Amino acid sequence: MSELVARYGRWAVVAGASEGIGAAFARSLAERGMDLLLIARQERLLRDLAAELREDFAVETRCLVQDLGDDALAEVLARTTRDLDVGMVIYNAAFVPVGRFVDIGLSDLQKLVRVNVRGPVTVLSTLLPAMVERRRGAVVLMSSLAGFQGSPRIAGYAASKAFNTILGESLWEEVREHGVDVIACCAGATSTPGYRRAFKRDPPGPAMMTPLKVAEQTLAALGRGPRVVPGFFNRIVAEVTTRLVPRRAMIRTMARAMKDL
Numbered sequence: 001m002s003e004l005v006a007r008y009g010r011w012a013v014v015a016g017a018s019e020g021i022g023a024a025f026a027r028s029l030a031e032r033g034m035d036l037l038l039i040a041r042q043e044r045l046l047r048d049l050a051a052e053l054r055e056d057f058a059v060e061t062r063c064l065v066q067d068l069g070d071d072a073l074a075e076v077l078a079r080t081t082r083d084l085d086v087g088m089v090i091y092n093a094a095f096v097p098v099g100r101f102v103d104i105g106l107s108d109l110q111k112l113v114r115v116n117v118r119g120p121v122t123v124l125s126t127l128l129p130a131m132v133e134r135r136r137g138a139v140v141l142m143s144s145l146a147g148f149q150g151s152p153r154i155a156g157y158a159a160s161k162a163f164n165t166i167l168g169e170s171l172w173e174e175v176r177e178h179g180v181d182v183i184a185c186c187a188g189a190t191s192t193p194g195y196r197r198a199f200k201r202d203p204p205g206p207a208m209m210t211p212l213k214v215a216e217q218t219l220a221a222l223g224r225g226p227r228v229v230p231g232f233f234n235r236i237v238a239e240v241t242t243r244l245v246p247r248r249a250m251i252r253t254m255a256r257a258m259k260d261l
Helices: 003-008 020-031 043-057 073-080 106-134 155-178 193-199 211-221 232-244 247-258
Strands: 011-015 035-040 061-065 086-091 137-144 180-187
Touching: 003 086, 003 137, 011 020, 011 106, 020 035, 020 043, 020 086, 020 211, 035 043, 043 061, 061 073, 073 106, 086 106, 106 137, 106 155, 106 180, 137 155, 155 180, 180 211
Parallel strands: 011 035, 011 086, 035 061, 086 137, 137 180
Antiparallel strands: none
16 A cells, blocks of 8 residues: 555546546555545547556556536536545646637637636535535646746636635635645646647747656645645746746746737
């Protein structure tokens, strides 16, 4: 039995698991002997990943093909996890419409709120009470350095990530006395398929992280504090943007970085 299983329990739920950081978390957890409920919309990717992890690590994997912005999420998730002792929840899913806020359609903005804000609230409202009752568990909320300041052309996404950071930090204090560790992972640019689809380019060189490094550093930080910024370069950026550079200057820097998106 791995330290992670002994500490939190055997089952982990990974929301947004089909590729990128979510798939990396699933692999890291399977390597540590955790059984997995993998949630995403892309059925083929999800089932291929589940089969691969079963073969490589001899863990049990289940798939839930589900839109995390759907109104039925709470009911479906409660039914699916009814017989599982869920010890860890990772919410990785995000929707990233790119462009000026006034040019993005209302349907996309509402989808952003459903997936990036309502989704993690729904998942945690469904699964966190049992962790508190058992007095063990862990929660990872994937956030972003984009949520540290206004980020023109990804305004809604940045705002949703700020929400997830504050939610994670708040829950860290609320439930840690009940044996549940919560952490908000404020990742920088990471080389994922989702990043390339949203921004039509690879992440910039010195800041680029691999999904596996993000997952491993986040899991290593569980229990050490309410927030983690994976990557040495990204930690420097976080310190500079929050402590040294005036907020107006940072927003304008972000605007220049995003102007060609």
